[in-house]
């Protein structure tokens with residue numbers, strides 16, 4: 004089933020051994036004599052597609068079909084001569100494939116933002132918002148608290164609701180003819196609201212914190228004043244520890260004083276962006292684009308089947324198909340991942356419409372078929388059972404194909420290699436015939452064994468990535484950049500299926516699949532690839548050129564979309580009033596396959612439901628990796644578009660942001676300033692600052708567009724930095740070859756030379772927990788973030804199940820924290836835009852591993868007491884005991900209240916305490932030592948990938964639970980087994 008598709012593969016090294024390669028296609032990337040690919044910037048007036056083939060400084064660029072792993076690997080490529088027509092255009096198992104990049108790109112449209120029409124649109128919106136607002140509307144936006152009011156009235160009011168629900172019935176009917184005035188006067192309905200934690204819980208909580216603080220202070224004072232003269236050393240040691248514990252408790256508890264909950268209104272989002280309106284008569288989606296990034300690094304530890312399932316869940320997400328793009332970054336450059344992804348896209352052709360037709364959840368096939376609930380629940384269509392049976396079989400076959408891939412690839416490669424061998428032998432024979440003699444034969448044999456064993460793609464070309472038998476240019480950390488658009492940019496309008504389409508009846512179901520691209524950045528020895536952060540940055544650039552979605556969702560390869568509405572939930576925040584100041588939306592990380600009693604606190608609920616919720620009430624949750632939706636513009640290192648800054652201890656002092664004021668004043672004085680001057684982007688405090696993004700003009704041009712597309716709708720006077728409704732209805736231009744070439748150029752390993760990538764732009768380098776640092780930088784610039792807990796989990800993933808893997812993970816996180824502590828990202832050095840309590844929270848992130856030193860010492864104290872017969876105090880006096888009692892009772896009450904406001908279970912809380920001690924006396928301590936070694940001796944820290952369980956080992960999913968691999972981080976655990984250290 005050869006599928007027609009275009010692969011855009013950069014053949015960086017034109018190795019002579021690739022005799023069977025088809026003739027090179029479009030040539031357009033420029034390569035200098037030094038071997039570097041230089042500025043590939045596309046000039047809009049210049050048609051680059053044809054003219055470069057004559058120049059010798061352009062490298063070859065092949066647009067070819069992706070070899071979807073077929074089950075007749077050698078067919079059609081039996082001879083080197085036939086390879087050239089391997090671009091067979093046949094239907095795959097599900098009909099004509101959607102693979103491929105188009106060859107032309109709309110000339111008149113460059114994505115919206117900067118074109119004349121868009122400018123005119125924006126001017127219109129400025130006029131509308133300033134002139135046409137009714138008095139009523141303005142009064143509503145004054146000091147009146149919409150969110151609160153809506154919440155209290157359960158969110159139903161005004162003509163808005165009635166009006167819009169009527170519309171739903173008849174999308175394209177005559178009702179569309181509503182007047183502009185109607186539209187403008189539509190009450191402005193918030194997309195999100197804050198839900199306060201009941202004061203009945205919060206007030207006693209705060210009170211107890213104060214009480215405990217005072218008592219703790221008095222206790223320590225008493226302890227200092229009452230030494231134990233018999234054992235001063237014991238007394239001294241214990242008191243130092245106790246003071247540290249008090250300090251770290253303070254760091255932990257202070258940022259927790261204002262937890263909040265949030266709720267989103269998905270209906271309001273739909274009404275606002277996807278209902279017919281004067282600016283949008285057909286009700287086409289006016290939502291901004293979203294680029295989803297999946298990262299994988301190792302096809303062994305991260306099984307391709309798991310990754311493929313994640314991809315499928317993304318492709319089937321409920322978001323306008325034409326606005327959604329998915330990218331996978333393969334840091335391993337493995338052909339296995341590549342072909343598995345090609346298979347996944349193939350399967351998506353039926354899987355995605357199936358999900359839409361029957362509205363199933365979750366849309367990760369593996370979880371869906373394994374879920375314990377009755378699949379027919381709430382299913383009304385009579386053909387559901389039949390369809391499900393069919394797709395289940397189809398999925399099983401898909402699994403078999405994926406599992407068979409390693410074999411297929413190996414066999415195929417062996418075949419090609421032996422063919423090469425034979426050719427080589429023939430050649431040498433011919434050569435040696437001149438010399439004559441029978442001894443030619445053994446000589447040829449000897450030669451053959453020298454030929455490197457290449458890894459071949461199904462179309463008879465060399466795999467540009469890592470080979471099964473690694474060699475120079477084709478191994479991990481040394482291979483070309485690969486970018487392949489596996490599913491092309493979809494049509495703008497829904498494409499409805501018909502009966503019997505692809506063996507299922509898809510009548511009235513949109514059968515489009517979002518764009519999907521496989522990306523493996525170039526890697527060369529001598530370059531620091533910066534782990535996940537580097538992979539992310541490469542994807543940020545490639546996606547800016549290919550789709551430029553103003554929002555970026557990042558998922559690890561094992562984290563799939565569990566709630567197909569998740570992206571829309573995030574979008575509610577981004578598109579709400581003030582949403583343009585939100586840099587990212589962190590979703591809680593939820594895990595599956597963890598032992599029921601969650602022995603090692605893998606769920607981490609105390610963190611995800613407690614700490615993060617609390618931070619949401621300050622400046623926002625920290626960025627903790629997978630399940631986070633970014634504003635692209637914020638990733639580029641800009642400051643938030645804001646007129647005011649909030650300074651001071653508690654961020655309550657309002658002051659105008661620098662520069663902004665001046666420009667405002669200028670504008671007032673001279674209303675005839677050029678239009679561009681009125682745009683909020685132009686009034687960004689730091690837009691003038693030169694940022695070093697690298698030399699891709701196409702990339703630089705995309706920045707402003709992404710910013711503009713990411714703004715909330717300017718449908719209300721209170722939206723200061725919005726875009727007009729209907730601005731995002733333009734179709735996306737199809738991808739053309741120069742665009743793809745540019746995307747390949749920006750994933751090359753030298754692109755970041757002398758730029759600020761990883762320093763001020765994108766994911767920040769230099770830490771194994773790139774996530775925390777990246778988020779910190781944004782908060783430090785004054786952005787805020789939002790924590791989005793959805794009723795149905797947004798995403799789900801796997802977590803390490805045995806103690807060793809878990810400790811390694813905790814070790815990596817703690818090491819990252821120590822790195823942060825010793826870096827310039829230490830919150831002590833933060834600028835004043837970081838709110839005070841937020842700063843404390845970040846300090847805590849950097850400091851918590853150091854607690855382990857004191858914890859270990861303290862854990863040894865009981866033993867020391869036992870041996871020496873001494874105690875930390877002179878005698879068990881009444882004040883000592885009563886202080887201890889109050890402190891402990893307060894702590895218990897606080898924990899209870901915390902459990903109440905965060906909604907976690909008591910057992911979960913207890914597991915967390917236990918694991919805190921286990922990790923605190925082992926992994927954290929090692930992390931402190933590692934961190935010190937790095938700072939003092941410059942010893943690098945490795946990123947140990949967390950192994951993911953295969954979806955296959957179902958027999959005993961907890962088999963790993965008790966596996967203990969002895970490593971340096973285990974021994975301190977012995978301490979814990981007997982001691983439960985007294986915890987202040």
Ligand SMILES: O=c1ccn([C@@H]2O[C@H](COP(=O)(O)OP(=O)(O)O[C@H]3O[C@H](CO)[C@@H](O)[C@H](O)[C@H]3O)[C@@H](O)[C@H]2O)c(=O)[nH]1
Nearest residue numbers: 298299300334534535538559560628629771772812948949
């Ligand atoms: O060189 C690398 C190393 C890792 N990864 C990817 O990074 C992700 C996270 O790796 P994993 O071993 O699963 O780490 P976890 O501890 O499970 O991940 C958490 O912690 C990481 C930081 O330590 C964050 O990056 C993750 O998003 C967060 O989920 C995976 O998708 C990897 O494929 C790469 O792309 N390139």
Ligand SMILES: [Mn+2]
Nearest residue numbers: 559561801949
């Ligand atoms: Mn993980």
